Amino acid sequence: xxxxxxxFTLLWLITILIVFLxxxxxxxxxxxxxxxxxxxxxxxxxxxxxxxxxxxxxxWFVAGMAGIQYILSRYFEVPRWGSVVAYACTLAGVVVLLxxxxxxxxxxxxxxxxxxxxxxxxxxxxxxxxxxAIAILGAGWLLWSLVLLxxxxxxxxxxxxxxxxxxxxxxxPAVSPFILISFVSLIGVTACLLAAVVLVILYFxxxxxxxxxxxxxxxxxxxxxxxxxxLVNEMLYLGLAVLYELFPKMAGKPAYKTSWYVAISWxxxxxxxxxxxxxxxxxxxxxxxxxxxIGQVMSWFAPLPAACVTIFSVLTTVYRSNMKWSLASLLYFxxxxxxxxxxxxxxxxxxxxxxxxxxxxxxxxxHFHTYNLLGNVFFSLAFASWFADExxxxxxxxxxxKVIFSLLVIGGTGFVxxxxxxxxxxxxxxxxxxxxxxxxxISLAKMAVVFASLYLVGMIMYTVDFTxxxxxxxxx
Amino acid sequence: MIIQKEVFLVFSMMFIIIVTVFFLVFISSKKIGEFxxxxxxxxxxxxxxxxxxxxxxxxxxxxxxxxxxxxxxPAQKVFVAAKQFSxxxxxxxxxxxDDFNMSAGxxxxxxxxxxxxxxxxxxxxxxxxxxxxxxxLQAQVQAMPGYVNRLRWRFSESGTYDILCxxxxxxxxxxxxxxLKVE
Ligand code: HEM
Ligand SMILES: [Cu+2]
Ligand SMILES: [Cu+2]
Numbered sequence: 021x022x023x024x025x026x027x028f029t030l031l032w033l034i035t036i037l038i039v040f041l042x043x044x045x046x047x048x049x050x051x052x053x054x055x056x057x058x059x060x061x062x063x064x065x066x067x068x069x070x071x072x073x074x075x076x077x078x079x080w081f082v083a084g085m086a087g088i089q090y091i092l093s094r095y096f097e098v099p100r101w102g103s104v105v106a107y108a109c110t111l112a113g114v115v116v117l118l119x120x121x122x123x124x125x126x127x128x129x130x131x132x133x134x135x136x137x138x139x140x141x142x143x144x145x146x147x148x149x150x151x152x153a154i155a156i157l158g159a160g161w162l163l164w165s166l167v168l169l170x171x172x173x174x175x176x177x178x179x180x181x182x183x184x185x186x187x188x189x190x191x192x193p194a195v196s197p198f199i200l201i202s203f204v205s206l207i208g209v210t211a212c213l214l215a216a217v218v219l220v221i222l223y224f225x226x227x228x229x230x231x232x233x234x235x236x237x238x239x240x241x242x243x244x245x246x247x248x249x250x251l252v253n254e255m256l257y258l259g260l261a262v263l264y265e266l267f268p269k270m271a272g273k274p275a276y277k278t279s280w281y282v283a284i285s286w287x288x289x290x291x292x293x294x295x296x297x298x299x300x301x302x303x304x305x306x307x308x309x310x311x312x313x314i315g316q317v318m319s320w321f322a323p324l325p326a327a328c329v330t331i332f333s334v335l336t337t338v339y340r341s342n343m344k345w346s347l348a349s350l351l352y353f354x355x356x357x358x359x360x361x362x363x364x365x366x367x368x369x370x371x372x373x374x375x376x377x378x379x380x381x382x383x384x385x386x387h388f389h390t391y392n393l394l395g396n397v398f399f400s401l402a403f404a405s406w407f408a409d410e411x412x413x414x415x416x417x418x419x420x421x422k423v424i425f426s427l428l429v430i431g432g433t434g435f436v437x438x439x440x441x442x443x444x445x446x447x448x449x450x451x452x453x454x455x456x457x458x459x460x461x462i463s464l465a466k467m468a469v470v471f472a473s474l475y476l477v478g479m480i481m482y483t484v485d486f487t488x489x490x491x492x493x494x495x496x
Numbered sequence: 497m498i499i500q501k502e503v504f505l506v507f508s509m510m511f512i513i514i515v516t517v518f519f520l521v522f523i524s525s526k527k528i529g530e531f532x533x534x535x536x537x538x539x540x541x542x543x544x545x546x547x548x549x550x551x552x553x554x555x556x557x558x559x560x561x562x563x564x565x566x567x568x569x570p571a572q573k574v575f576v577a578a579k580q581f582s583x584x585x586x587x588x589x590x591x592x593x594d595d596f597n598m599s600a601g602x603x604x605x606x607x608x609x610x611x612x613x614x615x616x617x618x619x620x621x622x623x624x625x626x627x628x629x630x631x632x633l634q635a636q637v638q639a640m641p642g643y644v645n646r647l648r649w650r651f652s653e654s655g656t657y658d659i660l661c662x663x664x665x666x667x668x669x670x671x672x673x674x675x676l677k678v679e
Contacts, residue, residue: 062667062668062669062670063667066664066666066667127666127667129664133621133622133663133664134622135620135621135641136621136622136664136665136666139580139620139621139665139666140621140666140667236642237622237640237641237642237643238640238642238643241622241640271525281538303624303636303637303638303645304638304640304643304645305561305562305637305638305645305646305647306640306643306644306645309560309562312560312562313557313560316553316556316557317553320549320552320553321549323545323549324542324545324546324549327541327545328538328541328542328545332538332541335517335518335521336531336534338521338522338524338525339521339524339525339529339531340524340525340527340528340529340530340531341525341528342525342526342527342528343525345525353518353522354518356518357514357515357518360514361510361511361514361515364507364510364511364514365507368503368506368507371552371556372556372557372559372560372561372562373499373556373559373560373561374499374503374556376499376561376635376636377498377499377500377633377634377635377636378500378503379624379636379662380624380636380662380663381633381662383503440504440507441504443500443504444500444501444503444504445500445631446500446628446631446632446633448660448662448670450664450669451669451670452670453670454670455660455670455671455673457628457631457658457660457673458628458631458660460631
């Protein structure tokens with residue numbers, strides 16, 4: 021293994037863990053404000069919300085990408101500059117983002133729904149700085165994703181990388197599930213980042229022609245959610261690609277092969293994901309009903325390939341495997357479990373008739389925190405743990421594994437249950453305080469603070485342990 | 497039963513089933529063995545899941561709120577405009593800031609058991625128009641600038657309904673509310 025790839029992956033992982041801790045602290049502060057335990061005021065609440073959302077989405081996206089970059093470099097030579105440029109852009113983007121939110125008080129939310137950035141802007145330079153941050157992040161990540169796509173296409177044709185020959189039975193090189201899933205996800209990533217670029221350009225045009233031109237709000241909303249939903253969805257699949265590569269070995273089983281149904285399932289997923297975002301616009305009755313229906317149908321088809329292939333495979337791999345559990349394999353296995361749980365929360369909300377009373381309630385942060393905090397994050401932490409076990413100075417102590425794993429699972433579960441209860445009790449999301457109508461929100465926020473703090477303690481222990489075991493490698 | 501409770505119940509059931517399955521498989525990992533008839537079981541699982549999805553889609557899509565009382569004549573039209581950080585509700589269209597100010601703060605009453613058509617729009621950013629009765633969300637629709645979203649609704653309970661803004665619209669979003677009387 022080339023030392024540069026190792027070191028740079030390590031640099032990514034340590035950076036990600038540190039930013040994660042900061043973003044969790046923002047999250048807990050928001051919950052404390054809602055619980056009336058602190059008083060930061062509405063403006064600071066929304067500044068924290070905007071920063072938290074974008075930091076989290078960004079950090080776990082690059083974590084997925086770093087995993088792909090590393091595993092891909094075990095297959096063949098991968099250009100390094102994509103990852104390096106993306107790292108520089110990520111740091112620069114985060115700095116500009118935090119300046120725009122904390123210094124110029126920009127607070128329009130992480131997906132900055134048009135035309136809110138022109139209103140919730142703080143100082144006049146707020147939206148400009150924020151959009152520059154988005155542009156830097158978008159450009160760096162788009163480049164990285166294109167570099168990885170081209171790397172795969174140097175070895176395989178498009179139809180080979182999509183594993184079509186595994187469906188038709190035609191001759192061709194064996195394509196591993198890792199390559200297939202990476203390829204499929206990177207196409208999705210590229211598509212949604214392109215949408216982000218278009219979105220930012222439209223904003224800048226409007227800014228440049230100040231007051232004389234405005235964009236279409238419905239079109240902008242479609243673009244926003246095509247970008248936001250797809251990005252958050254695809255970053256989970258990046259984590260799954262690495263799982264397909266690493267998990268069977270952890271269970272002492274032969275590597276997963278690309279069978280016809282694995283190939284079909286991921287090709288179907290490629291298409292389904294691109295149309296599921298319509299479910300964010302259900303309550304825009306002006307949107308054509310056909311789109312609304314496509315949204316619900318695609319949202320309900322999405323779990324089929326996932327459940328029948330990925331979840332089924334992970335379960336049967338573990339069944340009577342006599343495997344030795346490590347933190348990495350525990351996080352993978354239970355990450356898949358919570359992914360399934362979050363998926364159920366998601367598709368219930370994706371029924372249009374249910375969305376009428378769940379949209380923009382806490383049901384929404386409930387389900388997406390389930391498959392991020394306890395799913396996607398677990399996948400990336402599993403990769404990091406595997407990495408540390410492989411290259412660190414020593415393995416994690418078994419007692420440490422138990423303590424950290426319990427803190428993350430108990431803390432995370434309690435935290436998301438408070439959101440689910442909030443959703444069931446009609447408590448709105450994205451409010452800094454709860455009016456009399458929905459004052460159940462206050463006690464739920466208190467509950468969430470307690471559990472989220474457990475999760476934070478677990479993450480601090482994880483980060484300290486990881487750094488202790490691996491930091492030496494960085495400077496060796 | 498109200499929709500939220502039903503959804504929470506279904507979710508809790510699925511939560512328990514999923515956790516139980518994973519836990520049982522986790523326990524089984526202490527033993528040695530093979531999963532028998534993998535492909536047949538996978539196929540059966542697929543067809544059950546596929547059938548369930550088709551069933552849910554078939555039952556739930558026609559219940560979409562876009563079709564509520566679509567072929568009926570509404571007894572009353574109500575116009576709602578949102579603007580940072582208040583609502584204006586009127587029996588007449590609200591197109592300008594002047595219209596908005598004229599009916600701002602006015603309390604409006606609508607008849608019970610009749611079809612009411614809410615014509616909802618916004619004069620600045622996206623807002624949300626939602627109807628709460630005793631803290632329970634009954635229905636909602638987005639308020640988008642440049643568009644009118646039409647929600648038809650029949651109130652079966654009289655009393656005062658709380659209207660909350662349900663789309664984040666800026667710093668005073670949490671305080672953006674109004675009331676509606678049903679008699
Ligand atoms: C213990 C860890 C975490 C805590 C305490 C936390 C807390 C919160 C809170 C309080 C909110 C606002 C909820 C509301 O709408 O009222 C929020 C929103 C959000 N969180 Fe987290 N969160 C955590 C982890 C994560 C993770 C791991 C991710 C993603 C990978 C994430 C992504 C987001 C996003 C995208 C939003 C929406 C922001 C917006 O509405 O603009 N969070 N979080
Ligand atoms: Cu509002
Ligand atoms: Cu609002």
